[in-house]
Structure formats: C-alpha cells, structure tokens
Amino acid sequence: MSDPLIRLYPAAYRAAYGQEIIDVHREMTADMPRPARLRADADLIAHALRVRLGLDSASPTGRFFALAAPFALAAGAVDSGLRLTRWYAGLVLSPAPVWVQLSAVDGAWTLYMLLSLLVCVGTVIALTGRWGPGVGVAVCGLLGTAVQWAVGARVYDDGAVAPVAALLTVAVVLACPPDRRGDRRLSAAAGAMAAAGWLPVVVVNAGAYTGAFGVTTDYGAWPMLVLAFTGAVLALRMRSPGLRELGAVAVASPPLVAYSYTTAWGDLWPVLGVFLLLPLVAALTAFFQAVRRRR
Known part of the structure; x- marks a missing residue:
C-alpha cells in the first residue's frame, strides 16, 4: 500500500494502528485482481476520511449519525x-376523467413523482433489512429532486426548501458508519414512525375526517409531532436524558420541516412553532427522567 493512503489517517491514529492497517491491507489484497484491489483501496480511503472527520463507529459523532440515519430516511419517505x-387523492377525487388529468401532466412533474416513489421504495427496502440497496435507491430519488430544482424545473411550491432538505437527508444517511448501518431495532422504530406520521394525514386528505387522533394535521404538525414523540420514547427506553435522541431526530427532521413549510403556504410562524416541538419534548423528557431517577 502506498504511503499517501495511510497518511490520510490522523497522525495519532496512524501512530497507533498504521502498521497493523498496512499489514492487514497487504495480506487481504495480495491475490486480488486489479479492480478488486482498487475497491479495497477505496474502502480504506473512505475509512481514513471517516476517522479524520470523526464519523467512524468508535466516535461519538459516528454513533450519533448511526442513530439519526434510519429516522432521516423515514422522514424523507414521509x-x-x-x-x-x-x-393521487387529487387525481381520484377530481370530477375530470383520470386519463384526461394524466395527459395534462408534464414531464417534469412525472419525473418528480417517480423520484418521490424511489425515495419511498428505497426507504422500505432499507428499513426491512437490505440497507445498502435501499439507501442507494432512496439517495438516487433525493438527489434527483435536488438536481431537478437546480436545472430549473418548476415542480416545487416551496422554492429551495425541499431540495435543501433532500441534500441534508442524504448527508445524514451517508454519514452513518458502515458497520452500524441497518440496526434492526432502530429500523423498526423508524418504520413505525413513518407509518404513524403518514397514515393519519392521508386519511385526512382523503376526506374521511378532519383530525388525526385529536391532533390537527394543519401546517404539517402531525408528522413532526410523531417524530418528536419517537425521540422521547427512544430516550425513555434507553434511560437517557434525551438530548442525544432528540438531537438525532432533529437532525432527521428537515424533510418534515419542508413539508410543514409547504403545507403552511410559506408562512414561517407555524413552521417555527412546529420545529419548537423538539426542544419542548426534550425538556419534558428530561423532566420525566429526573423524576423517575428520584423514585
């Protein structure tokens, strides 16, 4: 292995583990064909950069993003x-024939819907056990929406908010250390959060009733409330003060903030109120934990 690769590691890490890394890498790649060796070098470079950025599985930051990544995917899917x-509800409920409506849909909007479908399908695949392929599909959908906005496609009601949220979600998901991806319990919790955040709003939009479990879905409040509640439940189960868990769901929340902004027709005050749900729930969680410890 060439010196430039090992020098990508921080000096302290290189001094402690550098020779071991060199020996293992040489032994592993000794009989590999050139394409496989290049992939191994790429994996080593990625690990070195993660260590340098503090995003490896041994670092607090890496563990934090491992906690946040499934919920970021779930929020993007919601x-x-x-x-x-x-x-779809507008398509079905409209008095115009479906084929007439579909014929009026332009290519940019069709692509946008297909990219949104990719995000949903990829998230389901990732959270049900195939993290790598699922994340690949979801990331393609998220990046596609950002590219669509960058090239000037007029499909967004919220300007740059949605594509910026998509890029932030991609960053959170990709920051998760490789050996901490696909945690079953976190994936199950993220999947339950996505279902609980999505289904009541769909029922309301379909006209079945006007409130979800007594909580209004106006201004996109319901999905954010579910996300904040999920963070509190995680903190309670882990007997944590809640800062780490609520911080993780806050990092995962940009897609739901974007949805809230769109639902509120660009009014920032309702969105600010929705976003303040997270610190409020964090304070209540910390209070509850303090009371429980005293008992």
Missing part, C-alpha cells in the same frame, strides 16, 4: 409519500 398520496 415527505415524499405525502406528496405522492396528495397528488
């Missing part, structure tokens, strides 16, 4: 799923 089902 946002994309709500956009899809809102369009």
